[in-house]
């Protein structure tokens with residue numbers, strides 16, 4: 622059985638002070654669960670967040686990483702630097718990184734290798750634009766993103782893949798649970814072409830306008846092992862998503 626993974630992506634929100642206040646006020650509530658719960662916070666909040674959740678079952682992750690160990694890469698952060706903060710997870714290839722910062726499938730592949738070598742847990746993000754959904758080419762897009770991302774990588778249970786259709790991110794228009802399941806099951810099938818064992822172990826998440834009202838339907842799906850939540854993870858109400866099975 623795959624353990625459920627509920628992840629919050631804070632994007633470029635919350636200062637250190639706000640991070641501390643969030644966990645001071647809500648940690649006890651968030652800790653009441655039997656899932657993997659991870660908050661992806663801005664780099665500057667990592668130390669504070671790790672310290673805040675220290676005595677709980679909550680984990681902290683970074684939203685990006687550079688694939689080199691060190692070097693003249695102004696503005697970048699390495700896996701070792703992340704590890705030293707106590708972060709355990711890293712998001713790779715979020716659509717906002719691809720769109721605004723030119724991240725390519727090849728960079729995603731290098732980052733995935735670096736993250737696994739460093740002993741961290743990656744969540745690879747894939748997802749089609751609205752145009753590919755409308756033209757019916759979305760599975761082809763996903764296939765390319767997934768195969769390019771994992772090329773030459775021995776996948777194990779540390780790796781998760783998040784299907785996040787770009788048209789559903791931050792729009793309030795989530796994919797239906799059937800649409801999400803179609804792609805998540807397709808992704809599992811792609812992984813099984815490489816390794817049957819890995820395909821049974823890795824967790825596949827859905828992301829894009831997940832909220833306390835749609836979480837139950839999404840989590841009912843056979844191939845969806847969790848969610849990656851943006852906007853709704855910034856508020857204490859995120860606990861309703863984390864504890865969707867207790868409502």
Ligand code: PGA
Pocket residue numbers: 630785789790791792793828829830831849850851852853
């Ligand atoms: P959203 O973002 O939940 O605000 O749509 C999801 C994401 O970007 O991971």
